[in-house]
Amino acid sequence: MTLRTRLFVTSGLVATPLVVGSYLLDERLRMSAMEDALRSAVTTELAFGLRERCESGVRPPPPPGRGLPPPGGPAGRGGPPGGGPGPGAYRLSTYSADGTSRFADAPPLPAATVSTFRTGLERGLQLRFEIGGSGDCAIGLARMAPRPGQLRDQLAAVALVGLSVFGGIWIAAGSVITRMRRLTDQVRQSAASSYADQVRVEQDDEVAALARAFNDAGATVRAQLTQIQAREETLRHFVANTTHDVAIPMSVLQGHLSNLDSVLAAGGEPGAAARSHLHDAVKETHYMASLLRNLAVATKLGDAGAPLAVGPVDLSSLVERVIGRHRPIARATGVELDYAVPDVPLVVPTDATLLEQALSNLVDNAVRYNTAGGHVAVVLDRIAASGFVLSVTDDGVGVSDEELAHLTTRWFRGSEARTRRPDGKGLGLAIVSEACQRLGLTLTFSRPDAGGLSAAMAKATHEAASS
Numbered sequence: 001m002t003l004r005t006r007l008f009v010t011s012g013l014v015a016t017p018l019v020v021g022s023y024l025l026d027e028r029l030r031m032s033a034m035e036d037a038l039r040s041a042v043t044t045e046l047a048f049g050l051r052e053r054c055e056s057g058v059r060p061p062p063p064p065g066r067g068l069p070p071p072g073g074p075a076g077r078g079g080p081p082g083g084g085p086g087p088g089a090y091r092l093s094t095y096s097a098d099g100t101s102r103f104a105d106a107p108p109l110p111a112a113t114v115s116t117f118r119t120g121l122e123r124g125l126q127l128r129f130e131i132g133g134s135g136d137c138a139i140g141l142a143r144m145a146p147r148p149g150q151l152r153d154q155l156a157a158v159a160l161v162g163l164s165v166f167g168g169i170w171i172a173a174g175s176v177i178t179r180m181r182r183l184t185d186q187v188r189q190s191a192a193s194s195y196a197d198q199v200r201v202e203q204d205d206e207v208a209a210l211a212r213a214f215n216d217a218g219a220t221v222r223a224q225l226t227q228i229q230a231r232e233e234t235l236r237h238f239v240a241n242t243t244h245d246v247a248i249p250m251s252v253l254q255g256h257l258s259n260l261d262s263v264l265a266a267g268g269e270p271g272a273a274a275r276s277h278l279h280d281a282v283k284e285t286h287y288m289a290s291l292l293r294n295l296a297v298a299t300k301l302g303d304a305g306a307p308l309a310v311g312p313v314d315l316s317s318l319v320e321r322v323i324g325r326h327r328p329i330a331r332a333t334g335v336e337l338d339y340a341v342p343d344v345p346l347v348v349p350t351d352a353t354l355l356e357q358a359l360s361n362l363v364d365n366a367v368r369y370n371t372a373g374g375h376v377a378v379v380l381d382r383i384a385a386s387g388f389v390l391s392v393t394d395d396g397v398g399v400s401d402e403e404l405a406h407l408t409t410r411w412f413r414g415s416e417a418r419t420r421r422p423d424g425k426g427l428g429l430a431i432v433s434e435a436c437q438r439l440g441l442t443l444t445f446s447r448p449d450a451g452g453l454s455a456a457m458a459k460a461t462h463e464a465a466s467s
Helices: 001-047 050-056 150-192 206-265 270-301 315-332 352-368 416-419 428-439 461-466
Strands: 074-078 090-095 114-119 121-129 138-144 310-314 337-341 347-351 374-385 385-395 442-446 452-460
Touching: 001 050, 001 090, 001 121, 001 150, 074 374, 090 374, 138 428, 150 206, 206 270, 206 385, 310 315, 310 352, 315 352, 315 374, 315 385, 347 352, 352 374, 352 385, 352 428, 352 452, 385 428, 385 442
Parallel strands: 337 374
Antiparallel strands: 074 090, 090 138, 114 121, 121 138, 310 347, 374 385, 385 452, 442 452
């Protein structure tokens, strides 16, 4: 049911009892006024000798302001002198004690003192009273007919009441309906714009409160849509980067394996060429794994709302896992990879996946861009009770002062990195920086005096930070 239909039905339900009540009240008041007028007229008639005039048949002077009944007939009419029955005009009839009248036009004598009678569709009032005489002058009946057009005026009055109710409701609700329609159109427009357009808030009432509530809900939905779109964009980038980045080393790996297969197919013992192709294949496999891990972690870091999986982590074991993962590639490239950890295990609350990937990226970067015969050292130091410094230092070619300031910028690659690995994406150190921010670690880069690059991830305790 539409709002207009509801208002129409409601108007009818409200107007009907008001119209009926108004009519009944008006009728009650009219009858009460007619009864008062009849009683006053009867009192006046009795005071001015109604019984004597009725019994003698002699017409005495009329009472002030009243017409007298004709001699010998029904008691006659009262009303304004010299005219017909005006407002308040009444007719008197007389009866014997048994309720009969000798006049044929006398109405039947009612049993009730006050009763009504009908003249067409309208009702008049009649009052029975005692005259106290004999014969036909024992009982009197005063009748007052409704004034002409009484029913018409009553119907006009109740119709006016009904129209007033209908009109008042429609005037009050019409603007609300119009505003609701505008609000509906604006809501559709806002939904079509993915809730970027807000609905207008007009005035300060319930409709305005509804508009504000919709704007608040739209802002929430908009934020959720933006988050979903960002996740979808991150996923698209992840798929695109994965497809592109893995395709190149996969092709290189296929080439190395094909060369290795050719060498082995030639027969004889595997020599230096076979080992070289095998080492190259291992390097590409390691590189692809590193790419996939970086892309996966980049996707996780791109979702700022994703909670961290914080738990107790043994940093010494974490360092050993990373070293074990990178030693084959370091050995294949002629780089010596060493590490040092405290004698007592250092356990801290952190996200093991993010921290391990950050350390892996630093070690991978130090090994990959080092030279044959180079060295990489991973050192874990304890600071006070629960703080630590985890550093990765290499003696490779290093970077320039200008490049040092941009190492953690996504997609940035130094000149040496572009030369030695043109297919890289520049994600590794950027991921390290973002992971450190999420984990509450401080990341610093420096250039040792002996050359190369040193990176340190640190978490200081409150006491150490204060000092």
